[in-house]
Amino acid sequence: MRAGLFIAGIILLVAGIWVIAGNGSYRQTETLAQLGSAKIEATHTKAVPQWIGIAGIVVGGLLIVGGIASKKR
Template sequence: MRLILIIVGLVPLVAGIWVVAGSGTYHDTETIVKLGSTALKATQDKAIPQWLGISGIVVGAILVLGGFMGWFKRK
């Protein structure tokens, strides 16, 4: 159970670091003009917000630390 908590915590921790480092982007497609069945679309790369990366780091760190604290605190 503790090992699962550590592994699950590493996922948002690493993803949060990736976003804060500036590598996190996603594609956004907008329809500019639509005339009948023809449409003109524009696709832009947008950055994932920094607050989302920071919250991922915080949540991931709490889960990983919780897993390690449980690991060392054996009855």
């Protein structure tokens, strides 16, 4: 259990730092026009919001602390 908390915490912490550094993005495709089976689509690359990175860092840190604290019991 504590090893799982520790590993999950590290993964969330690293992912949060990755997003804060500006490297997190996703693609969104939307249909602009459609006529029968033909359609015109646009694909946009959008950045992941900074608050998600901050939340990942906070939750990851809490999980790491929880994994270390449960080890001492």
